[in-house]
Amino acid sequence: MLYLVTSNKRSVLFGCNRDIINLNIKTTFKMKKLILSTLSIFCFFITAIQAQYSTVVLNYEKSYFGENQPLPAERYFMLTGITTPDVHYMEVQIFSAKGKDKRDPIYATYWKRSKDNNSPSFNIPINSKLNEGSTYDVLINFYRVITERERAKLTDNIYNTLDAYIDQSFQMSDRKMQLTNKRSQIMNDLNTIVTSGMSLYRGRTQVKFESFSDMVKMKLKQIEDIKLKKAGKLVGADSKGDGRVIARTQIIDDLKTMLHNEVAQYLNNDLYVLHDDIYIDDYQTEKIKDAYYLAPHIGYGGIIFNKDPDDFNYGSGMYIGLSFPFTKASKSNFLSKTSLSVGAFVRNLSDQEDRTVSGPIFKVPVYAALGYRPFAFFRIQAGVAITEDTSTAGMVSGFQDRVELRPFVGISAEFNLWFNFGK
Numbered sequence: 001m002l003y004l005v006t007s008n009k010r011s012v013l014f015g016c017n018r019d020i021i022n023l024n025i026k027t028t029f030k031m032k033k034l035i036l037s038t039l040s041i042f043c044f045f046i047t048a049i050q051a052q053y054s055t056v057v058l059n060y061e062k063s064y065f066g067e068n069q070p071l072p073a074e075r076y077f078m079l080t081g082i083t084t085p086d087v088h089y090m091e092v093q094i095f096s097a098k099g100k101d102k103r104d105p106i107y108a109t110y111w112k113r114s115k116d117n118n119s120p121s122f123n124i125p126i127n128s129k130l131n132e133g134s135t136y137d138v139l140i141n142f143y144r145v146i147t148e149r150e151r152a153k154l155t156d157n158i159y160n161t162l163d164a165y166i167d168q169s170f171q172m173s174d175r176k177m178q179l180t181n182k183r184s185q186i187m188n189d190l191n192t193i194v195t196s197g198m199s200l201y202r203g204r205t206q207v208k209f210e211s212f213s214d215m216v217k218m219k220l221k222q223i224e225d226i227k228l229k230k231a232g233k234l235v236g237a238d239s240k241g242d243g244r245v246i247a248r249t250q251i252i253d254d255l256k257t258m259l260h261n262e263v264a265q266y267l268n269n270d271l272y273v274l275h276d277d278i279y280i281d282d283y284q285t286e287k288i289k290d291a292y293y294l295a296p297h298i299g300y301g302g303i304i305f306n307k308d309p310d311d312f313n314y315g316s317g318m319y320i321g322l323s324f325p326f327t328k329a330s331k332s333n334f335l336s337k338t339s340l341s342v343g344a345f346v347r348n349l350s351d352q353e354d355r356t357v358s359g360p361i362f363k364v365p366v367y368a369a370l371g372y373r374p375f376a377f378f379r380i381q382a383g384v385a386i387t388e389d390t391s392t393a394g395m396v397s398g399f400q401d402r403v404e405l406r407p408f409v410g411i412s413a414e415f416n417l418w419f420n421f422g423k
Helices: 018-040 042-046 148-167 183-197 216-225 227-234 240-267
Strands: 003-007 012-013 054-059 078-081 087-095 107-112 121-126 135-145 169-171 177-179 202-203 271-284 290-304 311-326 338-345 356-358 364-377 378-389 404-414 417-420
Touching: 003 087, 042 177, 087 271, 107 121, 135 290, 148 183, 148 240, 169 240, 177 216, 177 378, 183 216, 183 240, 216 240, 290 338, 290 378, 311 364, 311 404
Parallel strands: 054 078
Antiparallel strands: 003 012, 078 121, 087 107, 087 135, 135 271, 169 177, 202 271, 290 311, 290 404, 290 417, 311 338, 338 364, 356 378, 364 378, 378 404
């Protein structure tokens, strides 16, 4: 027996039955074993991901794909091709067919060459499903490594532009310095100078210049509060007028140095400069309205024979089957990732009591389930399995008296296939 006294949200255990503890430990171990066995199959499925991508070859010379075939629709694809060895970074942007200057891309991705890779080929996964029978604009940018001379020129251009802007952003009276615009507007303009100056450049890392720090904002405020008369005395000038000029110059130079230091941490990184680009206008995707979808899958799952926590019993193993996605059934994102699945285990299962179970039709357990795809290529399934004793498996008579329906759960890798029966 287990005696438990609860008081003030505290529980005190006075005694327990050893058999109950052993049973609970055994049950917990069984459940963990089922979960771990199911999840471990992920390692095997990872190797099959590459097969999910259709291959699309970029024809650089003719500015189209393959032999001018339409782009894949309703599925991911791998963009591949050949480029020159000096290209170390590429960007792919896909736009709806309205002109790239009028809107943001609906999808964007990039590829960068590893430092020890000298191959002329590239492979860029496009993890966006394009609509069938539609047209898209595709922009592909090619970047090469900048030279040290180009880096120095870029640095000088940005520094000189920042300095010129700062010089015309202040008005000096006899007593103080005043900004010619609001601090927020000056900060926006300073940020724009840097982002515009680096618009043709990309860093090897994804760390990008977003804006100047709050230290710059504080410096601008401090400058407005400075009394030039007192500042002029501190620099030791011969006259008040000279002192104010020297103080003003020193204050502005300090601000410029602060701006230069913050920009330098981005300019000193590995940078690529735009070398070439391809803009493919109004490119068609394939028409697959008459296509039929099938999704074969292979997975690992279990059949639960007894859900009682005190006597939890299950069998698990590999299974194969087909999923029928609800791709066209609804515009709902949830339903579009849901499917009806049927299949069979690859062999008979043994439960925790070493009893072997089989199934009808194929003489192995079969199942029907609903599946949901939380991630690309992977589907979680839950439904019912049909089992029967191995001694009667495959017999025709007495079917309804022999079979048993059991809960089924599993996880699988899915391979989308479609067949177009149109013209």
